[in-house]
Amino acid sequence: MTHEAGIPLGIRFKLLSDTPQDSAAQVVSDVVVGDYRDLDTLREFARGCDVITFDHEHVPTEHLRALEADGIPVRPGPDALVHAQDKGVMRAKLDAIGVPCPRHRIVADPEDVVRFAAEGDGFPVVLKTVRGGYDGKGVWVVETAEEASDPFRAGVPVLAEEKIDYVRELAANVVRSPHGQAVAYPVVESQQVNGVCDTVIAPAPGLDEDLALRAEEMALRIAKELGVVGHLAVELFEIRNDDGSSGVLVNELAMRPHNSGHWTQDGAITSQFANHVRAVLDLPLGDPRPRAPWTVMVNVLGGDYPDMYSAYLHCMARDPKLKIHMYGKDVKPGRKVGHVNTYGDDLDDVLERARHAAGYLRGTITE
């Protein structure tokens, strides 16, 4: 999708891909298949690149520092990216700059989890390995000390967080360029199913205007304080305070075009992918404002039927305004294989169309 956004800008990509079957490898012309964890592979790949960027956060921080030492611009740079790679580093930094987060600390072992619970309102407690998790992987919600033993088996530091009784999940997406220009997309509502993003509504319905503005400002401030270049997604919990006022706490950070920003492809003047490319090349950023009153994105997960072709025909025929984005992945149950975007004036209609299409493609809706 980043390649797609780069084509009209005249930007050419060289892709380092795990396999020739990866989604991006199917559509980019200059592909190197190799392991992003191997420094020699990275160095060989980086030769001749004007700038390096990512569609995931898993390239080892020390390898990125080595590429920078070789003179290759890495954007976002390792000093910023580490905050999206390591939840412990992220929480420490957000604390230091005064950004509200769930109560948290690194815990040593299951007994320490019990102490962490007792320091606050008790169980349940959320445990996260500080590195390697996404889409609900590497995250446990535990009720007892016994349940708290699993996360420690990976040999990675474990972060404990209070379980937030949130109103809903939001996301604030911003893009920042090396010389400090930044843009903020409208704050969206993000609905998860089984820990995986299912639906995004832009803008978040009924969100207090002042809170929306504060969330955008917070995301812009995080981008600046962490030295982010490119797209930053700030996943938020919307909470109701004891005095009845609303607030937000930061859940996670992602430094790349993010699922909560896929709606921008069809719903914003400039997509998150185009603005990420513009930012990493230090080009002036594009207008992030929405083109329609409501845009909805629903992820298409793989269902029981590997061949989506007839469902695909049905969805296109049923809704000529539907925007389908397929990733060229083999269908496996629960795997994100694409998403659909819809937009319009009537939120109920926009939501129904997106949910019907995604459900039909998955096979959970058959009429």
Added chain:
Amino acid sequence: MTHEAGIPLGIRFKLLSDTPQDSAAQVVSDVVVGDYRDLDTLREFARGCDVITFDHEHVPTEHLRALEADGIPVRPGPDALVHAQDKGVMRAKLDAIGVPCPRHRIVADPEDVVRFAAEGDGFPVVLKTVRGGYDGKGVWVVETAEEASDPFRAGVPVLAEEKIDYVRELAANVVRSPHGQAVAYPVVESQQVNGVCDTVIAPAPGLDEDLALRAEEMALRIAKELGVVGHLAVELFEIRNDDGSSGVLVNELAMRPHNSGHWTQDGAITSQFANHVRAVLDLPLGDPRPRAPWTVMVNVLGGDYPDMYSAYLHCMARDPKLKIHMYGKDVKPGRKVGHVNTYGDDLDDVLERARHAAGYLRGTITE
């Protein structure tokens, strides 16, 4: 641009390209460099393709028939495409189905041009070689028999047409699928400079609603009668009849995504490129309606400076809503190297923004 539109649909292209530097060859992953005039090259290329389509009309008709005989679906097929390849065949067919055209006939030599002129209102007469021309190439406007000798030197039949005193040029863009579904984009105004498309305004400002509807219906009927599959651009002259009423005459046909439809990338719910791909694969077509009251496309022609980078920065910074589409071509004076799209509620503003950006990129505007 067709590849770009195919990515979200999950459509993968194999490209036959003249050179590795062609615009499409820079961004498509599966590229064969070869000569489209060579049947063996075409046959070798076509092996394993589900369907063949084009971004120009110059593949020899007889080669396309050979591919069809080999069992390769060619869309649009040679029986349709010949009407966009040969202006003599096109005029004869449009006459046969009762579509209004400028007065015309094939002429044998310069003396015959004089007779053609005398049969109507006299000189000037427009002469066109029946094959091989576009963007004003292969077209002559002659005032005398002496001037009429050039077109006959190519050894290709020459078509004479009355020179139309038109109000303006319009284009009706439609897309038709093999099973007969068809959609019509709003009729646009197309402004030419030195025979090359410069500006397209969608929809055509002030166009009589009834005439717009008739033009769309005419384009849909041409697509059906000629058996077009994919995108058909019908270039039209808007004329004022003696009784004061307005009408249209068909100027040219193009069977591929067309410059008069580039505005759809940012201005329509479904772009001409996406609908062309959907049509040639017999997928249900997407909604062709506009997303904004006005969309303007202005072509970016090469100017005197080969490096557009600083102009590119200026345009992005000046207008964050600007949509730039660059083709990755080397800049040569007068060469189409890209286009810009703008959209909005105020036509004057939308026009000014597009013209400023295109002029700045070309170097004809410097502030």
